[in-house]
Amino acid sequence: MKTLNISNASKTFGERTMFKNVTFTINENDRIGLLGLNGVGKTTLLDGLVNNNDLNTIDVEKPKNYKISYLKQQPELDEELSVVDAVFAGENEQFKLIRKYEASLINFNKNSDDKKIQSEFFKLQERMNAADAWQMESDVKAILNKLGITELDKKISELSGGQQRRVALAQTLIFDADLLILDEPTNHLDYQAIDWLEGYLNKFKGSVMFVTHDRYFLNKVANRIFELENRNVTEYDGNYEKYLSQKAANEATNAAVQQHKTQMYKKELDWMRAGVKARGTKQQARIDRFNDLKDDLSDKPAAEKEMSIDIAQQRLGNDVFDIKDASLQFDNQTIIDDFSYLVSKGDRIGITGSNGSGKTTFLNVLADKIKLTSGTVKTGQTVNLGYYTQYTQDMDPEKRVIRYLEGIGQGVRNEDGERMSASQLLDTFKFDHQMQGAFIRELSGGEKRRLYLLAILIKQPNVLLLDEPTNNLDIETLTILEDYLERFKGTVLAVSHDRYFLDKVASKLLIFKGQGQIEESYDSYSGYLEKMNQQEVEKHQQNKEKKAEEKSEESGTKTAEKTKLTYAEQMELNKLEPEIEKLDDEISNLKAQLNDDSNDYQKLMDFQRELDEANKKADTMMERWEYLSQFE
Structure with a gap:
């Protein structure tokens, strides 16, 4: 059995300790979900497992030729390579051969009469046969197809950021690895691709360690949970659901033990202050126990404050968006086609559909960032819009965190009407005083997203447009956001592929079908997906029966009667x-x-x-x- 043993893993940035003396074991067939608040060092730990020199200290024990394949949160692909060449980039001999074959195939298709090109092509075919490389090439093309990448000769530079990430995922999966490390693998995947990835990872013969915000994915794939908190890793057996149950029980037990120790400490402190005239052996033993208790309590990390969103919102009238006969075309492509819809106060609308179908464009139309080709969008007079985009905007990396927030708004009121300073608001979002004084460039990607969310909310919007809000937000922040949206008295329109988030937040759906067609559904997102899957199964069965019937009729028999x-x-x-x-x-x-x-x-x-x-x-x-x- 191949195992990877990690001990004494530590990482410090300046005065900030991310984690210290972390120790754990990854066994064969483990499916480990790594959880933790943005900024605690999840990605740093993953980086350190691949490149041990990235950490201050780490001891690694593993078998010889133990292979790791790593999907980074920000993949690095050569933009001049084609999709196929990028997937097969690497020093693996089969990868090299397949790259040569693919290049030769392109030349052969262009110049099939050239004897030299013919000769090279057929020689490479023979080598592919000898190396049994056809299966690997077939597997890669199948994986890319499942991930929605079909134009294999396109250059990486011609792909969107989401498409590039899917190519990087395929590159990671095809590598013959003992351990797959995946940092946010479901980002930019639609539900079909996520469903396929769940099945792929559950059948994978090696081990998997991954960071994700997708709680359904985490629940279906993980059989162990590692939580990085208080500069250490706590291990839990089972999936996400079992983790929640175990964590709640552990916290209750720890709280009771801590309270008991605190009461004992107070009692012993009174005894110490009272003083004892004759201190003998027994008294000295009691003093020693007091010091041990004092040290034990002081070594415990301070109880972390609960993150919260406590920001008032402005009054909203009944009218939000009145969309009439809206149409939008880009480069001869129809994004919206003669669409009319009324968005009212209190609506919770989930917006979903395949990548490239126009979901983000629709939000930009509502935010008046893109003009319609025809039709109108009337915005209610009382609407105060908060637009959380996929990418952080106007965030100067050279500004300090607190100065950035002060520049957006000060004296914001909470739900009880009390004024809150920028520092107090940052504190509720788990930015301690040290982090408040840090430059924005020093924050992790997830911390920047958390800060950006706070920057949107302190403007006290009553209508929220959320574009893929679950990407790069940790699960704790997402849970707090979802709870806030449940209390939110305004209107929410959220673009997302996150099933858990939409199930919890949306009361109805707008599904972008492509070619400008938009369909409304009152199903939950999971219910809608289940219905679509069932329709696909039925459609496939009908096509199969129709094909069989046509063949049967050709041979003079009738399938219906057979x-x-x-x-x-x-x-x-x-x-x-x-x-x-x-x-x-x-x-x-x-x-x-x-x-x-x-x-x-x-x-x-x-x-x-x-x-x-x-x-x-x-x-x-x-x-x-x-x-x-x-x-x-």
């Missing part, structure tokens, strides 16, 4: 099995001929043509065999 095989069909089925076996042998022989170096170019061309025809014939025979077998 319950068993005719005598002729039974004879046909009996003959098919040996014919398929014979064809398989023929295909194997043809492949062997293609690998034979003694064959000249013309023979190789003939063998390749015969192999293509044999594969096509085999597919047809298998389809017929599958159809007849269901009535046997």
Whole structure:
């Protein structure tokens, strides 16, 4: 069994200690979800597992040739490479061969009459056969397809940020690794891709360690939870649901123990202050116990303050957005097509759909950042808009955290009407005094997002537009945000693929179907996805039955009336099995001929043509065999 043992892992930035003397073991088949507030050092710890020199101290014990594949939160891909070349970037010999083959294939398709190019192409085909590299290439293309990447010859520079991240995920998954480390793997994935990734990771033969904000994903994949808090790692067995139960029980126990120790300390402190005239051995033992108790309490980290969102909002009238006959086109692409909709006070609208279908563009229209091609959007007079975009805006990295927030708003009132300073607001968002004085450039990506969220909320909006709010926010912050939105008396429109978030926040959905079509649903997001999956299954079954019926009609039979095989069909089925076996042998022989170096170019061309025809014939025979077998 391959295990990775980590001990004494520590990291300090200046005066700030991220974690100290962290120790844990990753066993084979572990699926470990790493949790913790943004800024506690989750990504730093993952980086340190891959490059031990990134940490101040770490002791690593692992088997020889233990391989780790790492998906970074901000992947680094060569923008001049094609998608396929980027996935196969690396020193693996099969990767090198596949890169050469893909480049040769492009040349061959462009210049199929060039003898030199022909010769190189067929030699590389032979090498691919010998190295059994076809399966790896096929696996990569299948993974990319599942992740929504189909244009494999595109350059990385031509892809969106989300597409680039999906290419990086495919690159990570295809590597022959003992341990996959994934930092926010579900970012920029739609629900089909997330569903596929859950299944892929659960079948993966090695170990997985991952950071995610997607709680459904965490619950389905994780069998252990590591929580990074108070500069150390606490381990929990089971998935996210079990973690919540265990953590609640642990906190209750710890609180009771801590209270008991505090009461004992106060009692012993009174005894110490009263003084004892004759201090003998017993008294000295009691003094020693008092000092031990004092040290024990002082060594315990101070109880962390609960994060909270306690900010008042301005009054909102009934009218929010009145959208009439809205249409929008970009570069001959229809984003919105003759859409009318009324958004009212108190609406909780989840906006979802495939990537590139226009969800963010729709929010930009509501925020008056993009003008419609035709139609109107009337905004209510009392609307005070807060727009949380996917990317932090107007955040000067050279500003200190507290100065940045003071520049946005001061004297904000909480829900009880009390004024709060910028420092108090930052404190409620878990920015301690040391962090308040830090430069924004010193914050982690997640801490910047948390600060940006606070900057939006202190403007006291009564209408919130949230574009992928769950990306790069930790689970604790998300939970607090969700609780705040439940109390929020205004209107919320949120673009998200996060099933947990939308299930908790949205009371109805706008689904962007593409080509400007927008559909409304009152299902929960999980309910809607389940319904869509069922429709896909039914559609697939109907297509299969229709295809079988068409084939049956061609042969003079009717599928609807068929319950068993005719005598002729039974004879046909009996003959098919040996014919398929014979064809398989023929295909194997043809492949062997293609690998034979003694064959000249013309023979190789003939063998390749015969192999293509044999594969096509085999597919047809298998389809017929599958159809007849269901009535046997």
